[in-house]
Amino acid sequence: xxxxxxxxxxxxxxxxxxxxxxxxxxxxxxxxxxxxxxxxxxxxxxxxxxxxxxxxxxxxxxxxxxxxxxxxxxxxxxxxxxxxxxxxxxxxxxxxxxxxxxxxxxxxxxxxxxxxxxxxxxxxxxxxxxxxxxxxxxxxxxxxxxxxxxxxxxxxxxxxxxxxxxxxxxxxxxxxxxxxxxxxxxxxxxxxxxxxxxxxxxxxxxxxxxx
Amino acid sequence: xxxxxxxxxxxxxxxxxxxxxxxxxxxxxxxxxxxxxxxxxxxxxxxxxxxxxxxxxxxxxxxxxxxxxxxxxxxxxxxxxxxxxxxxxxxxxxxxxxxxxxxxxxxxxxxxxxxxxxxxxxxxxxxxxxxxxxxxxxxxxxxxxxxxxxxxxxxxxxxxxxxxxxxxxxxxxxxxxxxxxxxxxxxxxxxxxxxxxxxxxxxxxxxxxxxxxxxxxx
Numbered sequence: 001x002x003x004x005x006x007x008x009x010x011x012x013x014x015x016x017x018x019x020x021x022x023x024x025x026x027x028x029x030x031x032x033x034x035x036x037x038x039x040x041x042x043x044x045x046x047x048x049x050x051x052x053x054x055x056x057x058x059x060x061x062x063x064x065x066x067x068x069x070x071x072x073x074x075x076x077x078x079x080x081x082x083x084x085x086x087x088x089x090x091x092x093x094x095x096x097x098x099x100x101x102x103x104x105x106x107x108x109x110x111x112x113x114x115x116x117x118x119x120x121x122x123x124x125x126x127x128x129x130x131x132x133x134x135x136x137x138x139x140x141x142x143x144x145x146x147x148x149x150x151x152x153x154x155x156x157x158x159x160x161x162x163x164x165x166x167x168x169x170x171x172x173x174x175x176x177x178x179x180x181x182x183x184x185x186x187x188x189x190x191x192x193x194x195x196x197x198x199x200x201x202x203x204x205x206x207x208x209x210x211x
Numbered sequence: 212x213x214x215x216x217x218x219x220x221x222x223x224x225x226x227x228x229x230x231x232x233x234x235x236x237x238x239x240x241x242x243x244x245x246x247x248x249x250x251x252x253x254x255x256x257x258x259x260x261x262x263x264x265x266x267x268x269x270x271x272x273x274x275x276x277x278x279x280x281x282x283x284x285x286x287x288x289x290x291x292x293x294x295x296x297x298x299x300x301x302x303x304x305x306x307x308x309x310x311x312x313x314x315x316x317x318x319x320x321x322x323x324x325x326x327x328x329x330x331x332x333x334x335x336x337x338x339x340x341x342x343x344x345x346x347x348x349x350x351x352x353x354x355x356x357x358x359x360x361x362x363x364x365x366x367x368x369x370x371x372x373x374x375x376x377x378x379x380x381x382x383x384x385x386x387x388x389x390x391x392x393x394x395x396x397x398x399x400x401x402x403x404x405x406x407x408x409x410x411x412x413x414x415x416x417x418x419x420x421x422x423x424x425x426x427x428x429x
Binding site: 016019020022023024025026027028029030032033034035036037039040041042043044045047048049053088089090091092093094096109111112113114122123125126127129130131132133134135136137138139141142144147148154157158159160161162163164165166167 | 216217218219220221222224225226227228229230233235236237238239240242243244245246247249250251254263266275279281284287288291296297301302305306307309310311316317318319321322323325326327328329330331332333360361362364376379380382396398403406407412414415416417418419420421422
């Protein structure tokens with residue numbers, strides 16, 4: 001686990017303090033030159049910190065699990081199906097849903113930069129944007145999955161999707177056994193961000209867990 | 212360009228470090244660098260492909276040593292200076308020498324609408340596809356010095372067109388100021404063994420999004 005919890009930006013002389021000063025200087029420069037409106041910056045930040053995130057994608061997945069017609073629409077035209085739930089726009093203009101089955105496991109990466117479906121998953125985690133993941137996901141997906149705790153048999157086909165265009169990929173993970181009768185809302189609670197990137201399976205709730 | 216950003220298939224980058232309960236941003240400056248990049252992009256002085264190319268042009272040693280939003284900051288400074296929106300002198304001193312006259316400035320009241328609208332790369336032009344699903348193709352062996360979305364690991368490799376996504380902007384041209392060059396975009400399936408040799412798992416595959424200009428019939 002990396003140590004990102006402490007904000008070193010305040011330590012004078014550290015590289016982060018320099019970066020912090022540099023960003024402040026750039027913002028004040030652009031504001032003074034009339035190029036950016038600081039209130040718009042606040043609105044952008046608020047959108048991605050509080051409004052857009054993986055709970056959106058989890059609702060899409062849970063809907064697909066309980067509604068076969070929605071599932072069919074999602075697999076046929078993910079952009080339109082996801083828009084039915086109100087999720088659309090920047091970095092999700094053209095969506096594709098990738099269906100996991102007992103014989104197919106999908107994994108999403110962007111080897112060239114950090115492409116990621118913002119409207120359904122929010123902004124990507126640091127590991128997704130990091131050199132270790134970007135370099136190895138295409139070469140050794142099974143090794144990467146093992147690091148994430150997912151062991152796949154030889155009878156399972158691994159499909160890695162390198163997001164080299166503006167198509168954005170959302171993995172539709174398998175619905176775990178033992179979840180029959182759970183509500184759509186409760187199912188959405190089971191769906192993790194990592195399962196929609198393809199580095200995790202969705203696990204059933206612990207016995208006696210939330211319903 | 213054959214930059215260090217094109218890292219699919221490289222070794223030695225270390226373990227994948229995950230963080231439990233990771234925040235969206237780790238520092239206040241990351242919030243501001245992200246939002247500044249979004250707002251400055253709205254000025255319309257460059258497109259997203261140019262923005263990616265600006266980050267790819269960060270010298271390799273610095274690229275690898277920089278955090279994600281440090282790369283965004285470096286890319287943004289490059290674009291602002293190259294377009295003459297700010298001078299290098301202004302970037303160093305932080306003091307403006309006069310106001311710019313931008314075409315459009317992102318307002319707080321427009322943020323919601325702008326983000327929901329996005330910036331579609333799909334184009335209405337009717338361009339005939341060169342390939343159809345099931346066609347065998349080979350990715351071109353090319354080494355352009357400019358921007359390309361054809362990763363090195365796929366060049367010269369044989370694959371099969373899995374799906375035709377329709378007509379899209381061609382980023383390799385768009386990033387270089389050469390227009391949109393509308394053409395079909397495909398999901399191309401490459402067998403893992405075609406890409407990586409006999410040690411790869413026999414049934415596995417990598418799907419790469421590639422355009423007509425990246426592909427030849429095989």
